[in-house]
Structures are given as C-alpha cells and as structure tokens.
Amino acid sequence: MSLSRRSMLKVSGAAAVAAAGGPRVQEAAAQEAVRGEPGSWGWVRNLFDLTPDSVHMSAMLIASHPRPVRQAIEEHRRGLDLDPVRYLERNNNRLTAAARQAAGDYLGVHSSHVALTDSTTMGVGLIYSGLRLRPGDEVLTTFEDYYVTHESLRLAAERTGASLRRIALFDSVEEATEDEIVSRITSAIGPSTRLVALTWVHSSTGLKIPVSSIAAAIGEVNAGRDEEDQILLGLDAVHGFGVEEETFFDLGCDFFMAGCHKWLFGPRGTGIVAISERGLAAVRPSIPSFTDDAVFTAWLKGADAPPGGNSGPRMTPGGFKPFEHIWALPEAFALHGQIGRARVAARTHDLAGLLKEALGELSGIAVRTPRDPDLSAGIVSFDVEGTHPDAIVSRLRRRGIVASVAPYAVPHVRLTPSMRNSQDEIEQVAAALREIA
Ligand SMILES: Cc1ncc(COP(=O)(O)O)c(C=O)c1O
Structure with a gap:
C-alpha cells in the first residue's frame, strides 16, 4: 500500500518532550520497560499495557490507563487502603x-x-x-x-x-x-x-x-x-x-x-x-x-x-x-501537555487521514466520515457493501483488530486511530479489510 502522507508522521521534538515531562513521566521514561525514545510515538504506545497482539482502535469507548495515570491511581489506592480516613482528610x-x-x-x-x-x-x-x-x-x-x-x-x-x-x-x-x-x-x-x-x-x-x-x-x-x-x-x-x-x-x-x-x-x-x-x-x-x-x-x-x-x-x-x-x-x-497538544492533534488526524485514504482505495467500502480534517477528528466510520457492520467487526476481531459498531439506528463500522496507534497498524487494518471486503 502506498501511504502518500507517510512523511507527515515523523516524530519531532521527542527528547524535548521527555525533558519537559512531569515527575511521573520522567520516572516512566527512566524505566527500561518503557521502550522507545522518550516522547516518540513508540514510547507513547509503550506507556499503555495494551495487549501487543491486537490492534486497539476503539479509543472512543473506554481508555486503557497510560503508565503515569496508572501509577498515580496505584499510589492513591494504596494510601486509601492503608489509612482511608486520614489519607482522605x-x-x-x-x-x-x-x-x-x-x-x-x-x-x-x-x-x-x-x-x-x-x-x-x-x-x-x-x-x-x-x-x-x-x-x-x-x-x-x-x-x-x-x-x-x-x-x-x-x-x-x-x-x-x-x-x-x-x-x-x-x-x-x-x-x-x-x-x-x-x-x-x-x-x-x-x-x-x-x-x-x-x-x-x-x-x-x-x-x-x-x-x-x-x-x-x-x-x-x-x-x-x-x-x-x-x-x-x-x-x-x-x-x-x-x-x-x-x-x-x-x-x-x-x-x-x-x-x-x-x-x-x-x-x-x-x-x-x-x-x-x-x-x-x-x-x-x-x-x-x-x-x-x-x-x-x-x-x-x-x-x-x-x-x-x-x-x-x-x-x-x-x-x-x-x-x-x-x-x-x-x-x-x-x-498530553508533555507530548504536546498540537502533536497529539496532528498525529490523530494524520492516522485517521491515512486510514480514510487506505479505505477509499478498497472496492466495496464506503467511507462515511468526511475527508476534510476540519469536518472530522479521530473517528473513522465506513460501511462494507452487502455486509452488516456487526459481521465486519466480528471478522476484524478474529484478526485481532478491535473495532466497534456505532450504536445508532443506522449503524456503521468504526475505527478510531489515536496517539497510541501506529502507521503499521493502519496498514494491518487495510490488509485485513482487503481480505474481508
Ligand atoms: C457522543 C457520545 N456521548 C457520550 C458517550 C458516553 O460517554 P461517557 O461514557 O463518558 O458517558 C458516548 C459513547 O460512549 C458518545 O459516543
């Protein structure tokens, strides 16, 4: 697949991001378990404990906690479990x-x-x-x-x-x-x-x-x-x-x-x-x-x-x-501040743009989400001719791709690339849909 916007996805300012990070982000960056150059998209992905054998593209439903959030929750949970009233007070x-x-x-x-x-x-x-x-x-x-x-x-x-x-x-x-x-x-x-x-x-x-x-x-x-x-x-x-x-x-x-x-x-x-x-x-x-x-x-x-x-x-x-x-x-x-809000927005739009571009090249698929970035964000909705969205989501899940169906009177298949996804994952989704559609 030719991804013409590939160059737009290059990481920039990654080291500066980590240097500017808060204590938990710096701590997370320092830990070997968080692989990748701090601030890079690989590093962002590794802040999440998401199963690595799946493509998680349902950010719009419920979050997986990134490491700094997880650590803060654990710290406060421990404090509350040890001494609930005084920790609360x-x-x-x-x-x-x-x-x-x-x-x-x-x-x-x-x-x-x-x-x-x-x-x-x-x-x-x-x-x-x-x-x-x-x-x-x-x-x-x-x-x-x-x-x-x-x-x-x-x-x-x-x-x-x-x-x-x-x-x-x-x-x-x-x-x-x-x-x-x-x-x-x-x-x-x-x-x-x-x-x-x-x-x-x-x-x-x-x-x-x-x-x-x-x-x-x-x-x-x-x-x-x-x-x-x-x-x-x-x-x-x-x-x-x-x-x-x-x-x-x-x-x-x-x-x-x-x-x-x-x-x-x-x-x-x-x-x-x-x-x-x-x-x-x-x-x-x-x-x-x-x-x-x-x-x-x-x-x-x-x-x-x-x-x-x-x-x-x-x-x-x-x-x-x-x-x-x-x-x-x-x-x-x-x-978000440390990664850079502009970078998060650009990344989400770029991945969604790539996905729409890739889906648009597949016959039998009608992309519902406007192509115009001013009229769209991270949600990408589409239909596959002749097949109910539920069936497409099931087929994608069997291939390890977590999509969802919009719970509306007129349902569509939804994929939601976000800052934790990668260009490779967009390619995996496109390859899977090429087989399915
Ligand atoms: C447009 C919209 N509003 C609200 C919700 C529900 O959000 P929450 O879980 O934060 O209540 C959803 C989906 O889950 C949604 O798509």
Whole structure:
C-alpha cells in the first residue's frame, strides 16, 4: 500500500518532550520497560499495557490507563487502603482542586467554571436537567445527536414543559459543508429557542461540526435579545476532547461536557463540565455538592443556601467517590501537555487521514466520515457493501483488530486511530479489510 502522507508522521521534538515531562513521566521514561525514545510515538504506545497482539482502535469507548495515570491511581489506592480516613482528610481538598485546576488549564477556563463528573453522560444529564427552562421555551437539537443528548433533553422537556425540536444537519454526511451545517441551525432557530444542544464529533459518522462558527452565528442572534431570552449552546464534546486543540473560549459554547476516559486517556469514571458565566446563571445543581463550602456551611448553621453564586464546584456532584481515579486526573492532562497538544492533534488526524485514504482505495467500502480534517477528528466510520457492520467487526476481531459498531439506528463500522496507534497498524487494518471486503 502506498501511504502518500507517510512523511507527515515523523516524530519531532521527542527528547524535548521527555525533558519537559512531569515527575511521573520522567520516572516512566527512566524505566527500561518503557521502550522507545522518550516522547516518540513508540514510547507513547509503550506507556499503555495494551495487549501487543491486537490492534486497539476503539479509543472512543473506554481508555486503557497510560503508565503515569496508572501509577498515580496505584499510589492513591494504596494510601486509601492503608489509612482511608486520614489519607482522605489529608488529601481530598488539595487533590480534587488540583484535578479541577488541571482541567481548567487544559481547556483555558478558570477552574471555578469547571465541574468534575463521572462521565459525559453525567455531565450532559446534569446540565440539561438543571437548566432553567420555561414552559414554551424551545430546545433545538439534531437527528444526528447521540442517545445521551436526546434522552437528557427528553427528560428536561418533560420536567419543564419546554418543547423539543430535532433537525437534520445535512442530507448526506459525505457532502456536508460548514456553511450548510451553520445555516441549517440558524434557520431553525425561532423566537422561543433557548438551547441548542449539539455534539462536537458525531460518534455515528465521525463528522466534526464547526462549533465556533455555530457559536458565532448564535451570538449574532443573541445580540438582539434580552438576557433571559438568549440562546445557550450545549456541547457533548467527548470525541473532540483529548484530540483537538481548541480551548473552551475558542469553541464559544456555554456548556462543554466530556468524559476523561476516552481520547484523553484519563482515569476511567472521570469527566468534566466547563460552563460559561452565562451558563452558570442559567443552570442549577441537581445533586448536593461536597466541594462548595458556602452551601455546606449554611446547612451546618441551619440557614438557607446562599442564593446565586453558582460555580463549577457547586455543580460538582457530591458523595464519596473512587477518589484515586479523580486524583490521578492531572497526570492525564500533564501527559498530553508533555507530548504536546498540537502533536497529539496532528498525529490523530494524520492516522485517521491515512486510514480514510487506505479505505477509499478498497472496492466495496464506503467511507462515511468526511475527508476534510476540519469536518472530522479521530473517528473513522465506513460501511462494507452487502455486509452488516456487526459481521465486519466480528471478522476484524478474529484478526485481532478491535473495532466497534456505532450504536445508532443506522449503524456503521468504526475505527478510531489515536496517539497510541501506529502507521503499521493502519496498514494491518487495510490488509485485513482487503481480505474481508
Ligand atoms: C457522543 C457520545 N456521548 C457520550 C458517550 C458516553 O460517554 P461517557 O461514557 O463518558 O458517558 C458516548 C459513547 O460512549 C458518545 O459516543
């Protein structure tokens, strides 16, 4: 197979990456078990304990923990197992704040605007069910959004009397354009539209929507509206988070919900929500926070919770948690910072581009994900003529390639090259599909 973009995948700045690494990354680099030049893609791959006889291309489902994350979890687990109460008392405030800070730094938002959750699903559910919607308000979403958004909005509409409207973002995903997507949304917005709820990278087709252009168009509509009638933009961001470089402000949304246990390769069972100033005023918590002192202190004094003052900590669901996983979050952000976010983004796009190119050369395969890197990220979806996606995934698994099927009414086969995959693995996948298709 000729891979014309091969040269784009050369490692650069690898040594500098390791030198700039945090203590756990430097420690990991120093250990013989982590083979490869520190910072190289081989080195990144070896930070994961993934079985070497398989091609793991389902990063979008659930993370394998890279070594620095694994080590932090083990350290905290040991501390909690030895002396749970005193370890918690000594560490909880500091380490939980550090996790929120690391997420805020990564997204370019103040940590007081970041809530910690278990998952994308929890974040989406908390935000949409906590939104102050009035009867008669309209919530706008798309047919292409995922179950988590649809179901959260259905529950929110049922509870508040708001109406729910779905539109199609495109006629054909392969031919979708930025202008078409933006104009379909703006022309669907009506006087009562109060929320536009979207997904950054669709897990069915791999389409990445132009969030900042959509936010700018919504901003123009909002300029002519009173504050309480303004439209908020919510985003299930999970399949762009840990891949793309945009900050929260670059995107321009009000609610950014993502699990950390997919492309970020953070601890399983962790997630974040970033909320704009306007968003904080429009949403209220559903689950009591354990990290908002004002509310807790008021309760201790038998007083009412102070009005207003919503924040990321107040939106963070309380209760005792698998703390060792939350406390290991900074290691995941640090690893991305140390490898370089631009390098992670370029690597993911390059591998996905190579895969699309290779699949495009095979007869009988229809690639659904747009080729344009501005309209796609790491998810690559395709169909094999005449064969159900489940059957293709089974055949790939028999060849040691872990793909998955998009759980949508119209299913596709999905492969998700990420920073832990290699060019050779893309070639293996292409060779397997050449036999299968
Ligand atoms: C678009 C989308 N949102 C949310 C989820 C669920 O994410 P989490 O496991 O973080 O709740 C998935 C898939 O697992 C997804 O594809």
